[in-house]
Amino acid sequence: MQTENVMKQYLKNTWLGIWTVLVGMKITFKHLFVPAVTIQYPDVRLKLPERERNRLYVNMDDCIGCDQCSRACPVNCIDIETVKSIPGEDLGITSNGKKKALWVTTFTIDFAKCCYCQLCVFPCPTECIYMTDVFEFSEYERSNFLYKFSTLTDEESAQKKINLEKFQAEKEAQKAAAASKPAAPASSQEEKKSE
Amino acid sequence: MYQYLYDLTGSGILSAFIVASFPLVNVLIVVVVGVYLERKVSAHMQDRLGPMRTGWHGSLQLIADFIKLLQKEDISSKDTDKFLFNLAPVLVFTAAFAAYATIPFSSKLIGSEAEVGIFYIIAISGIVVVSILMAGWSANNKYSLLGAMRSVAQIISYEIPTALVVLSIVMLTGTLSLGKMSEMQTAYFWNWNILGGAGFGFTKFLLIPFMVVGFIIIYISTLAETNRTPFDIPEAESELVAGYFTEYCGMKYAMFMLSEYGNMFAVSAIISILFFGGYQSPFGYFGNSLNAHWMIPYEQAFWFLLKSWIFILVQMWLRWTLPRLRVDQLMTVCWKYLIPYAILNLIIIGIISLL
Known part of the structure; x- marks a missing residue:
């Protein structure tokens, strides 16, 4: 009885071994004719999503x-x-x-x-x-x-800076000129200049 | 072929070299086409494309790889046994190439028409075992040594079912010569050994199932002997970092690759000779029907290469279907399943061939 079961199991294992290999081979053979999913990247590109964030x-x-x-x-x-x-x-x-x-x-x-x-x-x-x-x-x-x-x-840009400095200097000069006319006290004028 | 060249040139050495160059060229072609096909077949089985960018559909990929391997520095680590380390790749290729000596490519192109053809091939493939152990031992690397020991255990174990199935064919045909075996399966495909051999009658039909069993056994065991998946545990990249050739690089590594593909072709050729008529056409020759008998050897070479390539493709197909076997499973398959079935098959075929 015991040996009979062992023998049965042995034959079943053999059969399963061959059968499962054949099943697997059938699957891989089918996939041989499935078109490849590869996208050949530099030549073919996926469309990027609408809100992609790149450079x-x-x-x-x-x-x-x-x-x-x-x-x-x-x-x-x-x-x-x-x-x-x-x-x-x-x-x-x-x-x-x-x-x-x-x-x-x-x-x-x-x-x-x-x-x-x-x-x-x-x-x-x-x-x-x-x-x-x-x-x-x-x-x-x-x-x-x-x-x-x-x-x-x-x-x-250096020129722009110089332009601005020149303009500011002119403006200061104008301001100074305008300030000196109404004969303001000399101390306050000096303070403003230092600012 | 040798006799013809000997008559032509009068030099035994020269004609021997020319005859030997044909299998060598064949091995190189097998490697070039085989590696390319391996990549392509594996890629398409996994819904990929494989190499696409070198040449048309990546057809120049192997040339690029070969140039890369040639340029590589020949490194060997400090503690390797230099003599054995350098000898192993040469020896492994020698063994793989020596097997071609008795393989008949067509009725006119046989290296040696030795009477002990198949016996010689089984014997010479033992040298592969020695060179693998040599490579693993001399590298002084535990993974190499482990891989080599596994490989040796595997190849020696699987030689037994191979030899038993070969023995059953030898009992049936009564010859060890591969050329004679091919000649006996001449004319049409129903004379092939897988369909019971050239005889006709009751025994022929009795033989067919046992021949199929024998074919399955020898196919599995030769797959293991060439260290290919699902029996590639000696060179498992993910477990043993390529096993016995871990420490090899450049051209020495290429020699191992060369011998692997050489072995693949040799094994496929032996299966096609033993069971599928060798170089015989399945349905007569054009040379006969066109009354151009010079064509026949070329046709025979075509059929021989075609049959061998079909078996190589099936090997690739299996490689990308099955996962790797564990070491104990590997030994179980051999000792508990293949060998008992092979012995039973041998006895039954022996009894039938006595009938």
């Missing part, structure tokens, strides 16, 4: 240099420096009708720091900073991640 882009034509994106940034990767324009300079109008008043001499985003949180995008009053669909921008040098968006060259 930022700044449209400098619209930027008014308000510094709100920089302040919103949790990792301080946006670096903005502005210079006031002097009267008579026409900086143009943004696409939603705001008048620009500041020369944006530096607008640098360090993508090595950027965490792609999109928090800088919402405060922008002119919607000039936004996410693009570019996600392949690896570099060999970390310094290459500093993206400079400012449209002004270094000489131009």
